Amino acid sequence: MISVQQWTGREASALRAALRMSTRTFAEHLGVALRTVAKWEKLGADTVPRPDTQAILDTALAHADMLARGRFEALLSRSMDGRAGRSPVRSADYETWTEDLDRAIVCLSRQNFSFASHLLNRWLGSHNPRALDDKGLYLYGRSLVLLGDLQRDQGATLGPLSAHHSYNTARSLFAELDIPRRVAQIELSLAVVDEMSGKLEMSARQYERLATDERLSGRDRARARLWVGTALSKNGNNGYAVKVMAAANHAFEDLAEPEDWSVAHQKIALAYRGAGDLTRALQYIDIARSTGTVDSPMQHVRLDTAHGHILLSDPATRDDGLSVLDDAAQVARQYGLSHQLRSIEGIRRSCDGPSAVLSR
Template identity: 60%
Template sequence: MRGFAAELGVAVRTVTNWERLGAQTRPRPDTQAILDTALSRLDPAGVLRFEAILSRSGRSTVAVVQSGPHAWDYETWTEDIERAITAASRQDFTAASNLLERWRTRWSPGELDDRGLYLFARTTTLAGDLQRDRGVLLGPWSAARSYADAKVVFNQLGIPRRVAQLDLSLAVIAEMSGDLRGAASRYEELSRDGRLSGRDQLRAQLWVGTALDKQGLHGEAMPLMASAIRGFEAVDEQEDWATAHQKLALAHRGAGNLGEATRLISVAQSAGGGTSPLHQVRLATAHGHVLLSDRATVDEGLAALGKAAATAATYGMSHQLRSIEGIRKGFERGGGNTKFR
């Protein structure tokens, strides 16, 4: 019972009650969704055993397995998406993934109407976000695959804004995977794409600068980032405004302007913005990178990176861990003399 409860993500007491009540059990809709998902994952032999048990009890699988969602399924599905967003904002990847996967695997797209397809595409997009934040970027079970699958459904539904947002997410995956030129080009196109909101266009512009900065083109990157900062201020996007200061700080560090880099990092730290572990790790990593570039603050820089790495490891942020390790190795390869000015 403990094993079955753990597999389903429910309390042991719940399974005990099912065993005690037997055929009189009437699970809640969300619990029934979990059970149906577990059934859908069985191999053919498991399904046959299940049907044999039902036949001996005089029941039919028709009474147990639904061919498509009911109205209350949509309500619970929507609630679980919101719960997954909240869990993901805390980098509780396991809880968020469990909430999403119970719906993503319950029905095939062919069994869903437009409302169900919309929820399926949103669920698949959020699964891609989780995979991206975990650093699972490419391959069959990756962020890139989830984003591509969701894009197909949003195209089918005729929702261009969602399609464009996924194009932006796929450009992020290209950048994170090392295709900096391709990402910069795609960001530049999307920064002028009328399908996107003003905020998303500004984010695309900022990320053009990020991709250029990573190629060592600091002088080209900085005006784009500064323009994005002014745009975020105009539309009152505090978190994006703070993030843009952080990225501009790294561009100035790359150009050797340590005084300005330090000032911009201080602005990003004092601006507040996001309080999620991911935001904290990104900011601490950027701060540590700047501190390593000054002989007088090397120890502080290593300490900041160590703290960021510990948080990233706690929450399973493998991409952030790789970035931190790359900064450390670059510092060591330079004999402890990287970008000193």
């Protein structure tokens, strides 16, 4: 059996992974503080447990079953080998990587895609995920999700350099790490990509499944219900869509989520437009425009696109609708919001037809 001459955070983390325990369960198993295990995970080989804790770890390894000891040996050997093509990541690098992800989130909220892409690709391009430990793999997966968000917002939904590809790769990594909440969140994002790609029935089924998925938070389940209605509305089933989205709207109110509540009003307004009830459509879009709390180019474009679409549906306000859509298109071009721009162009083309393209 493999023995450990001196335990460091690296060996302790490998034992936790081999025992397939969470950090909290591992701390309880050893009888140490959770912050101690967190320190091992964070610092790896840069931290050495105290002598009494060394003995505790020796005992835990000795009491592990044969399969767990085999996994421990494989994990430790792989760690010491450095794996093929490994680029070692220091603790300080992990901290910088985490900070860059936080900065990328802010950039994406402002539609600063160029700098967000730079922040993400500096890590994705310099590391092989197969050469990373669990923490590195987690950060790599988060980076892929944010890259998928960026690609989705730019309208790149299909192909090898697309949101679909980035999300699928990230889903595989989080499944390997056994983090079901992250996996479910990515499945929700993949359903959004399917909806954007015109796969309305498929996306509606995915949303319905995720709306009751306990892996997701209450907010994400409410979003899934809202997006069921969005897909139904795009597919022409506006009456039922309003009922579904109204239920989601109540959930956002109960959860005290003002921004989601505002977005729900925007979606309901479009469903009423599709059903031919322009009076209610204008009421709901006015509420959405007056209550939105996120001041971003993307949300401005979405609101103006929805507002312009509704105004364009009434001959009396057609010119106003065209003006609002012109403003939305200008902002979409300025920030590279290709999907939104395509939606605006689709609305213009179909404004005289019996139905029109709705924008997400």
